[in-house]
Amino acid sequence: MQSLENHGDLTELIGAAAGIKAGIAGRDPYESGERRLLNLGHTFAHAIEKLSEESIPHGYAVAMGIILSAKLAEKKGIAETGLAGKLEADFKRCALPTECPFPIKDLGEAMKKDKKAEGAAVHFVLPERIGHVVTMDLDVDEVTELLTQDKD
Numbered sequence: 001m002q003s004l005e006n007h008g009d010l011t012e013l014i015g016a017a018a019g020i021k022a023g024i025a026g027r028d029p030y031e032s033g034e035r036r037l038l039n040l041g042h043t044f045a046h047a048i049e050k051l052s053e054e055s056i057p058h059g060y061a062v063a064m065g066i067i068l069s070a071k072l073a074e075k076k077g078i079a080e081t082g083l084a085g086k087l088e089a090d091f092k093r094c095a096l097p098t099e100c101p102f103p104i105k106d107l108g109e110a111m112k113k114d115k116k117a118e119g120a121a122v123h124f125v126l127p128e129r130i131g132h133v134v135t136m137d138l139d140v141d142e143v144t145e146l147l148t149q150d151k152d
Contacts, residue, residue, distance in 0.1 A: 037133055040125040041065030044100070047110035051102045063096040068147065073126035075146040080129050108144035
């Protein structure tokens with residue numbers, strides 16, 4: 001899959017993405033393996049939705065969550081440098097929000113209380129590059145620390 005900057009037809013891109021998602025959901029209907037990859041951005045998104053008292057729509061929260069996931073992946077050395085910036089530019093062209101309105105510390109506290117959290121560890125899907133992700137469990141305090149570096 002390509003970024004919007006290299007792909008002129010948004011309708012075609014959306015159709016391709018929907019086809020990929022449907023294929024994954026059909027192969028893994030119970031989210032026991034491959035389907036977990038579709039949760040890119042959702043760990044942050046659920047915290048954003050909780051803090052907003054559900055006033056931020058799910059799709060917008062996921063968009064913000066994907067950007068935060070890309071920033072985290074860059075900080076951990078998983079993503080190629082500049083990935084978050086590329087995604088932000090694409091999302092802005094689609095009129096999607098890219099800035100989370102809540103402090104990272106508050107997101108971290110909300111993630112710790114998520115029903116899927118296992119102690120301080122939370123499951124993340126992190127992008128390596130456009131079209132490729134990895135999954136891992138991370139300590140929320142580490143995530144908070146990484147994302148607040150260089151913000152002073």
